[in-house]
Amino acid sequence: MILDIELMEKSLLTGKWDAEKSASFDSSQSAIADLVKDVVNGAFREPLTSSCAREIFKIRSNVDLDQPFDSLFNLSTITVDDERAHELLRLTLAVACLHAFVQANWTGPNLDVKPSDVIVVSPETHPITDDILDAKAISELAYGGEPAYHLAESPTFLRLAQLLINPPYQHIQSAAWWRLRVALVHQQILDESVALPQSVLSSLDPLIHNVAIHPHIAGRLLLEQGLLEHHFTHDKSAADYFIRAARATGLQYELTGALGKRTKFQQTELSQLVLLAESRETETGNEQNATEHPAGDGDGDVSDTQATANVPEALALNDDTLLERTEFTSSTPSASNSLLSHLNPANQRPLHPLDQCILLSLCLNVRNTSPSHGLTSEQMSPYVERVISHPRNWSIHTMALLLRSRLESSRTRTVERSTLQLQALVDQMPTADSTTSERLLYFHSISLPSKWEMERELALRFLSLGVVKSALEIFKRLEMWEEVVKCWQSMERSDKAIAITRDLLEGRKAEAEVVISRGKATSGNRRQIFDSAREAKLWCLLGDLEPENALEHYSHAWSISKETSGRAMRSLGGYHFAQGDFAEAIVYLRRAVTINPLLSRSWFTLGCAYIREENWEGAKEAFARCVMIDDEDGESWNNLASIYLRMGKKADSEDAKLDEESANQVPFSNKMLAFQALKQGLKFSYENWRMWANYMIVCVDVGELSEACRALGRIVEEQSAKIGAECVDEDVLDRLVDAVTRAPANPDDAVEGDGTAQNVARNPNEGHGLLKRVTDLIERTILPRVSSSRIFRAYGRLLTWESRWADALKAHLDGYRCxxxxxxxxxxxxxxxxxxxxxxxxxxxxxxxxxxxxxxxxxxxxxxxxxxxxxxxxxxxxxxxxxxxxxxxxxxxxxxx
Missing domain, CATH: 1.20.58 (Methane Monooxygenase Hydroxylase; Chain G, domain 1)
Known part of the structure; x- marks a missing residue:
């Protein structure tokens, strides 16, 4: 019987073992199947210490232990004749290593296997400890100039997973998917995100078509791609993936309203936000329950009873005014024409766990404030509540409670529960209240933070509440020295911050017991190699604390990192920029963005340095990269527009302020590019009056007078209370009125269209097409706030053109009085x-x-x-x-x- 590779691949991907189909395996297949089953069930010790694993993880004889991991092992050594079985075994061990690392650092409970149990050392080789292995792994996991978190538990397993999954696979289609999962876990232990090789994403394209016939597997893949985009803060792209995942699984959802009460003393029923959601039904028409398998893909779930019993506790609000949750008094939503109008808002059926993951993913962008770029914070609460109301899985419920905690952190009546809930989630990580397999079942489908990131979030929450001492204790335990320094600085104790950093660098203070034992077991030279990325970061931190010696410290950090530290290059670039040495700053910042091109702040500083050097092409490239990384960076859009208006001419000064005289010296195509850049940037900097002023001038110059009218109105709204009538650019106002009044006052005299007033083709930038905007600008925006003689005269000219003689006379008289x-x-x-x-x-x-x-x-x-x-x-x-x-x-x- 031929080995059923596809069945085992699916079992590894979904985390569910099909006992019925595996019962038909013969004896030659049962050994491999047992390994796959153990990995799926979360029992990693048996596969990782099996005879097959020991062949792979045996260190070669007479090899120097200082060599990288990929030189220590012969990863192709497996005594299996079938090449397909060989690849499946390699994949199985890679998944076991990855999930062992995830269990140790994300989901818990405590891991029952150590790297030293897995790696086999020949008798003639010196014994190797877990500390040595983990130190080597941390050193090799540093990527793109960014160090890996040094207190991650058993990082050797992640490094082994990389070595096993990265080589080519000829027969295993899902290997590309597992590379994505390994890469995303790796990204989460780095200090800063680093761009992935394009091959990681491109290799997924064939897989998407192959899994399309399995709705929930296709949904998982799209969801995980969206989570990767979210990690890189590409929120729009991430939201697109999440919506596609919902379509793949058949999830239907709608945010609507229903009558209900939110407070204990509320007498009148008001419309409350509610999320109506329903998972795909099975072929028999019954709702997918916990023990059934979804139609066509075998992706079942744990029972409701088990899931409900084995999830973290959701703390009660215990508020004297707010109800624990909204009480809906209507059995139907407000929108009766909805496809989901048959659902009762107060009693909806449980969703499939994967659909719960999709709903939670839509709420990840908590900082979002614009409905056009995802859900706002107010809209997210019903999504999270829809998941919390029906616990189905330990990890999913943990993520839902974490999101609720984040949403409640800024509200006075809920901030206490928010902090206590976050503390409870941190405390329950090491417990064994649920099985490892359940915790890992949907781990890759949610954005669950690591243990140290969750503790860091708790410490930051303490800081926001002013509980600095508790935050400081957590940061010290996590050995997050930058945050420790910030805490001391917030208490105006910079001397303590400097002392801690120097003690670490000079060896008077050690980083935890693991570092002490590492120092005993290895030579000083090897310890320096292992910790070079961390040491470079500490030297940069010391440079931040001692400005007088900053250049020396940053340069030393670059040197000891063997010219790989992106942090050192960013610091050197920032130092020279602050000193006004922009040419030198450009040199260092170019190297910084080469090491890590995903950090928009490095590109932004580089662009500013180019502007000071009047290198407009370089500045355009830098700010273009800024808006590619974060298209909501309004300031970068503004600077990009400024550069377009500078290109092709010599700037008169270093000031990048826009004005009509400078704008008239550049090609019209550049003016249009500046117009588009400012228009895009203002979507995200709506209250920045300086950007509106630049936009107004460019609009006038390119003939977009309707937009110039809108811009002038925004400037008046923002600045009138501060500077009075000076906020009105009277030259622009006169040009707007001129654009209206130069057209025939009688619409019948228009030459556009067919010559009739009903069918005139209105130009929004002149004549009757512009009239309403200019009239509203003056009557509703300007005059209720400020006035001047020139404003009234411009208004009078507009009224005269309309033959409104009484109003025109009054406007001129008001202008005379001013x-x-x-x-x-x-x-x-x-x-x-x-x-x-x-x-x-x-x-x-x-x-x-x-x-x-x-x-x-x-x-x-x-x-x-x-x-x-x-x-x-x-x-x-x-x-x-x-x-x-x-x-x-x-x-x-x-x-x-």
Whole structure:
């Protein structure tokens, strides 16, 4: 009988063993099947210490133990004739190593096997300890210039998993998927994310088509790809993958409203947010329950009773006002036309665990505030509550409680439960309240933090509450020295921070017992090699604390890392940038982004350095990379627009501020690129008035006057309370009014369309197409907040164009009251100012003569005479000026009229 490779691959991927099909295996297959079954069931000791494993993990004779892991073993040595079985065994051991590492550092309970139990040393070789193996593994797991977390338990298993999964597989299709899983686990132990080789992602493309016939397996793959995108903060792309995963599994969900109560004393029923969700049904029409297998893929789940009993405790809120959860009083949602209107919001059926993972993944971007880029925090709560209400799996329920804790951390009435729940989740990790297989079943389908990351999150929560001492104790235990330093600095004890860092570097303070034993078991030279990435980071930290010696410390960090530390290069680049040595900063920052091109802050600083050196091409590349990494970086979009307006000309100064004069010196295509960049950036920096000002100028220059109108309105809204009428760019306002009034006032005279007012093709940037925007800008945004003579005159011109004579006359009169003439003080001695005021008085009289006869009931003659008479009364002392006689003549003319 041929070995059923596909069945065993599926068992490893889904974490479920099909006992019925495996019963037909013959004796030649049973040995391999037993190993796969043990790995699926979370019993890693047996496979990793089996005879097959001992052949692989036997250290070669007469080999130097200082050599890398891939030189210590002959990974192709397996006494199996069938090449397909050979690859399956190698995959099985890789999965066992990976999940052993995950059990030790993520899910618990405590691991019952150690690296020294697995690795076989020949008698003539010196015995090797777990500390030596783990130190070597930590050193080799440093990647892209980023060190791995040094207190991770049994990192040797992750390194062995890499060595087993990375070589080519000819017969095992799922090997590419396991490379993705290994890579994502590896990313989570690095200080900063590092770009993956393109081959890791491209090799998944064929697999997607092969698993499409299995809905839940396809859903898992799409979900895990989305989690990888989320890890790299590509939230839009991640959300797309999550939605595709929901389609693959057949999950239907809808956020809607239903009548209910949220507080204990609420009398009136109000519409409350609720998530209606339903998993795919089986062919028999019954809902997928915990003991059934989904149609077509065999991806079943633990029973409801077992899952409910073996999940972390959800702490009660115990608030004197808020209910524990929303009480829905309606059995139907508000939207009756919904596909899910048959569901009762207060009593929905349990979801498939994989569908629960998808819902939780949609809530990962907790920092999100824009509905266009995912769920907002308010929208996430019903998603999390939908999962918490039906516990199905230990890891999924843990993740749901963690997300609820994050959502509740910023609310006064829930912050206490948020912190206590997070503490409870940290405490329950080592317990054995559920099986290893259950905890690992959906581990790759959720974004569960490692033990140390969860403790770090708890410490940060303590910091946000001002409990610095408790946070400091956690950071010390985790040996996260950067956070320790920040705690001491927050307490204004920088001397303590410096002392700790120096003690670590000079050996007076050791990093935990494992480092002490490592120092006893190895030579000083080897210890330095093992910890070079960590030591380089500590030297950089000392450079941050001692600015006077920063250059020396950063350079030393680069040297001891053997020129691999991205942190050292970033620090050196930042140091030279702060010193104003931008050319030197560029050299170091270029190397930093070469080592780790995923850190947008390095690209941003590099772009700023290029701007100072007036290297516009380099600056464009740097800021383009910034927005590629994070397309919500509004400041980078703004700088990119500034660069487009600088390219092709010599800048007059280092200031990158945009103005019309500089914008007119660049090609129109560059202006349009700047327009698009600013438009994109303003989506994420809506309150940045400087960006709106730049956007307004560029819009005027490229003819996008409708957008210029919107920009001017935003500037007034943001700045009017601070600087008054100065927030209005009156030149732009005049151009907007000119763009309206240069078109025919009568719509029938329009030349576009077929010549009728009903079918005119309105240009939104001139004439009647722009009229409403400009009118709303002046009437609803500007005048309720600020006013000036020029603003009123512009408004008056607009009203005149519309033949609104009474309103136009009133606008000009209001403008006169704000003008120099209207505000002239009695006894004014400045003749230049007075002559300007004379012109304004004569102008308003002309307006009265022109508009007055067209306004029914207007006593314009008396108004004009009063204006001139009052102005003359405030102008005593200027009788000898020639303009005085003109005013006397004007007064007499008005009297005669």
């Amino acid at each position: 003008s120099t003439a209207g505000t002239l003080e009695k006894g004014e001695a400045d003749v230049t100012k007075w002559r300007a005021a004379v012109g304004e008085a004569e102008e308003i009289v002309d307006m009265l003569r022109n508009f007055g006869p067209r306004v029914e009931g207007s006593n314009w003659k008396f108004q004009g005479s009063s204006i001139v008479r009052n102005f003359l009364g405030r102008s005593r002392g200027f009788e000898d000026e020639p303009e005085w006689s003109r005013l006397i003549e004007l007064r007499d003319e008005l009297r005669k009229e």
